[in-house]
Every structure is written in C-alpha cells, then in structure tokens.
Amino acid sequence: MNQVRILIADDHEVVRMGIKALIHQHPDLRVVAEASSGEEAVEQALQHKPDIVVMDIRMPGMSGVEACRKITQQLPDTRVIMLTSFAEDDLLFAAIRAGAAGYVLKRIGSDDLVKTIQSVARGESALDPAMVEAIFKQVSQMDKAKDVAVFGDLSTQEMRVLALIAEGLTNREIAGRLFLGEGTVRNYVSNVLSKLHLANRAEAAAFAVQHKIKEHVTFE
16 A cells, blocks of 8 residues: 655644654555755755645745645655635635645544545645635635726715616616716616726626615615
C-alpha cells in the first residue's frame, strides 16, 4: 500500500508533535517533513514533494495562505489542508483562492483529521462543517454587494421605476404609484435603459429580477 506523504507546517511545536503522533498511528500515512514558518513550508515542500501539506493558516512571516499559493503553483500534485482556530476566520476565502483543498478547525477530532487527510489525498475537497455557515454567509454578502453595485448609477427614484417595470407596470401605472407625471416616468425609464445599457423594458425587467432589485428598493 502506498503511503500518503505529509508535511506538517505550524509555528507551534506542540501542535506539530500532536499531529505527527496522530499520523504515526496510521500505517497509510507518513510524515516526511516539518516546518515552523511559511517560508520553511515552501522550502520543505519543494524539497520533499509531499502528497499533503497540513498547514496553520496564521504563521509569523509568510502566512499560511501565501505559502499555500506558492506550493500549489509550483507543486500542482501537492494538496494543502489549512488549519485554523476560528470558524469565522477572515482568511477562509483567501485560502480557498490560494488553492487549499481542505480547511478545518484545530479543534477537529483526531479521527476526523485523519479522515480529512485521507479524503484530500484521494482527490476530494474537505471543509469542516463549522465552516459551511460562514461560507454561505459570506457568499450571500458578496452576492448582495454585487447586486447593489450594478445599480450604483441609478438614483433612488430610478430604482423605484425599475422595480415597478420588473413588476410589469406600464408608465401610467408607475406614474400613479409614484405620484409622478407620465412624461416624468418616461424620462426615468429612458435614463434607466441608458445607464444600464439595456435595449428595452423587457431587458430591464429581466435585469432587475436577476439582480434581486426588490431587496434594494423601498417605496416609503
């Protein structure tokens, strides 16, 4: 049976010793190198070419994220599992973008850490369940920010007009809802189409729905 070759990178010796002792209990896993900094992790990875790097995300000097990026760029067959102390770690997305294949909490159980290493070694991705909520929350915030940004050039009243276009209202109906003249509404519609580079009301309606305009408009 081929052993999974592992590099452990953490600036705390006690943590490295604990992970190493755990791995020694499993004949399919073998520690081939250790590192106490990001720079050393990159050096040891290039020298030993491990299958898996288990690395602390926060280390002095070069961060675990930057070390992960350098390792995955130069050793595409080496997979990196990032360790973090907090589920809300603000480096989560940075680590994923850097190429991390796994992201787990340091308080993860011993059996779960071994299973994570084994699954990542098989080519799977692994994420601690405690991180899932944080991911969805940040993705939701990012999506909402993107939706707000696409409407950035519109005034409050133009946003309201667009929201009502999305509801299928005519210019006359919009004028009644917003207590405006029909000619004023036509001007607003023209401005909206011009600012968003849309050809007609149908495109405007589809655009508004796609970017969840109802979440960004009030009629108070």
